[in-house]
Amino acid sequence: MSTQIKIASPGDDAILVFEFQTTDMFFYNFEVVDCQSGDQFITGKGQWDGATEFNLGKGTDLIGKCLNIAWGEIDPAGGTGKFHATATVKQNGVSCLAVQVFAGNSTGSLANNLTTAVFV
Amino acid sequence: MKKYFTIISMFLLFSGSAFAQKDTVKKDDTLRSKWGGDYEAGWGSLNYAVPESPAFKILGTSPSNIMKPTSVRDIAFSVGNYFVSNGGTIPQNLAVEISPSLFKPDVSLNSFSKNRFWYTSALSLGTKVNTDKSYAIGIGLKFRILDYQDLRLNTKLLAKLDAFGREGTDAFLLAIRTVTLQHSRPDTIKGKAIGYEAWLVKVTSAYMDTSKNSKDIVLKQEVANYIKKLFNENSVSEARDEIKKSSWNKTIWDIGIASLFNSKDSLLRNIKPASKLGLWTTAGFPLFKDKGQLLIGITGQLRDTVNSRLGVKSLNIGSRAYYGSNDVKGFVEANSLWQTGQKFTYKASLGIETTFFGGMWVDFSLGLSKQGGAKAVFTPGFNLFFGTGEKKPASTRM
Numbered sequence: 001m002s003t004q005i006k007i008a009s010p011g012d013d014a015i016l017v018f019e020f021q022t023t024d025m026f027f028y029n030f031e032v033v034d035c036q037s038g039d040q041f042i043t044g045k046g047q048w049d050g051a052t053e054f055n056l057g058k059g060t061d062l063i064g065k066c067l068n069i070a071w072g073e074i075d076p077a078g079g080t081g082k083f084h085a086t087a088t089v090k091q092n093g094v095s096c097l098a099v100q101v102f103a104g105n106s107t108g109s110l111a112n113n114l115t116t117a118v119f120v
Numbered sequence: 121m122k123k124y125f126t127i128i129s130m131f132l133l134f135s136g137s138a139f140a141q142k143d144t145v146k147k148d149d150t151l152r153s154k155w156g157g158d159y160e161a162g163w164g165s166l167n168y169a170v171p172e173s174p175a176f177k178i179l180g181t182s183p184s185n186i187m188k189p190t191s192v193r194d195i196a197f198s199v200g201n202y203f204v205s206n207g208g209t210i211p212q213n214l215a216v217e218i219s220p221s222l223f224k225p226d227v228s229l230n231s232f233s234k235n236r237f238w239y240t241s242a243l244s245l246g247t248k249v250n251t252d253k254s255y256a257i258g259i260g261l262k263f264r265i266l267d268y269q270d271l272r273l274n275t276k277l278l279a280k281l282d283a284f285g286r287e288g289t290d291a292f293l294l295a296i297r298t299v300t301l302q303h304s305r306p307d308t309i310k311g312k313a314i315g316y317e318a319w320l321v322k323v324t325s326a327y328m329d330t331s332k333n334s335k336d337i338v339l340k341q342e343v344a345n346y347i348k349k350l351f352n353e354n355s356v357s358e359a360r361d362e363i364k365k366s367s368w369n370k371t372i373w374d375i376g377i378a379s380l381f382n383s384k385d386s387l388l389r390n391i392k393p394a395s396k397l398g399l400w401t402t403a404g405f406p407l408f409k410d411k412g413q414l415l416i417g418i419t420g421q422l423r424d425t426v427n428s429r430l431g432v433k434s435l436n437i438g439s440r441a442y443y444g445s446n447d448v449k450g451f452v453e454a455n456s457l458w459q460t461g462q463k464f465t466y467k468a469s470l471g472i473e474t475t476f477f478g479g480m481w482v483d484f485s486l487g488l489s490k491q492g493g494a495k496a497v498f499t500p501g502f503n504l505f506f507g508t509g510e511k512k513p514a515s516t517r518m
Contacts, residue, residue: 002321025281025282025285026285027286027288028289029290029293031293031297033317034316035315035317036316036317037315038300038304038305038316038317038320045289045290047282047285047286066316068293068317068320070289070292070293070296071289072285072288072289072292073285074281074284074285074356109356109357110285110289112288112292113324114292114293114320114324116317116320116321116324118317
């Protein structure tokens with residue numbers, strides 16, 4: 001069963017918020033898609049020192065759709081530091097109970113992964 | 121033969137500590153695709169020549185008065201004039217220099233940049249056996265005023281990594297999405313239950329699967345091939361190597377201080393007050409693009425004589441010009457020395473500096489020293505240096 005993002009207030013806008021407790025280089029691309037056809041409704045991208053909030057539109061329009069986040073990370077300091085970043089969907093500043101945590105040990109290579117969730 | 125055995129033993133001993141450091145790195149518990157090889161911790165450290173420490177210089181075992189600056193090492197050992205001054209199998213002098221990064225290998229880029237002065241400073245300790253079998257102990261501190269050699273401070277490399285991170289992540293998502301659509305659309309047309317999102321999970325899992333017997337090896341290969349069309353997977357390694365090649369001779373400036381203490385034996389309680397104080401400053405500048413380097417060094421020292429306490433003052437101004445590459449280079453050096461109660465001294469030398477086995481460096485020189493109207497004196501030099509080896513990606517490690 002995939003991660004679920006519970007739209008608590010269908011009439012309000014949902015905001016995708018990225019937060020970083022890492023100082024490594026962290027990059028992300030996201031898409032809101034039709035879970036069956038893959039048609040994209042919203043796309044966006046950002047990075048550790050750039051934009052961190054994205055308006056995904058009204059909650060009612062999101063229910064039944066899927067959110068995919070592709071992310072990449074590089075440790076340019078060459079340490080062994082752990083990186084930690086989160087992506088949270090919020091409505092009126094309140095989390096919709098789906099927090100995606102990206103964490104691991106840093107490397108000097110580019111590391112990528114992708115996480116998925118569905119709005120309910 | 122015994123000397124060679126000692127050198128090899130020291131190298132192996134030091135290599136062991138470097139490997140032990142590697143073993144402390146925890147494996148990533150998150151399944152991720154890693155491109156361009158998986159670097160070990162400390163990949164920001166490069167195998168540039170091992171820097172000389174103030175404690176090493178104040179021992180007076182190296183014929184050169186210039187304190188050679190290179191980008192900081194977590195830990196470095198120096199043995200001065202091994203073949204010339206060393207009669208036994210155990211080196212008669214040894215200096216070790218430690219930087220704070222040794223104790224914090226997980227330092228982040230942000231923390232390193234904010235506290236750059238702290239992380240590139242170093243404490244050094246040195247010891248030698250005097251001709252009368254008493255001991256001399258040197259303690260030194262070194263501060264890096266400028267450093268354009270360190271990868272972690274290289275704005276060009278950081279800008280490249282930033283661009284690679286964005287391009288690579290774009291390529292990764294586009295490849296996953298494209299392969300997913302290629303498989304999910306026919307499925308949807310056939311009216312099967314599996315749709316885009318289910319295929320997305322399937323394709324991503326296949327790509328992340330590191331086992332050789334992956335059942336979805338075809339899917340994995342499709343994604344990999346697509347990424348290759350969009351992004352050079354070796355970008356990070358290539359950028360690092362390019363910067364390394366062109367940065368060994370970049371501008372750098374060190375200041376170091378040291379004190380020398382003597383003791384009739386190895387007991388701490390018998391240590392006498394400092395008999396020698398020294399201050400070194402050396403600046404390095406690029407020459408011939410990435411083919412050469414010019415070092416200009418000034419040394420000031422106070423030392424005891426039989427009749428006076430720190431009564432002898434000396435000032436040395438020297439320069440050394442390198443030509444070659446990071447790994448093998450020749451040099452010429454000239455020094456002028458003024459000293460209380462002594463005639464003016466000139467020194468000139470020719471030498472070569474090279475590296476073996478990754479972390480071991482040697483510099484060999486032949487010099488002439490002439491004081492006033494006296495006959496010139498031949499001064500050979502053979503210094504050994506050991507530093508933490510360079511970390512390379514697993515795919516390129518030999």
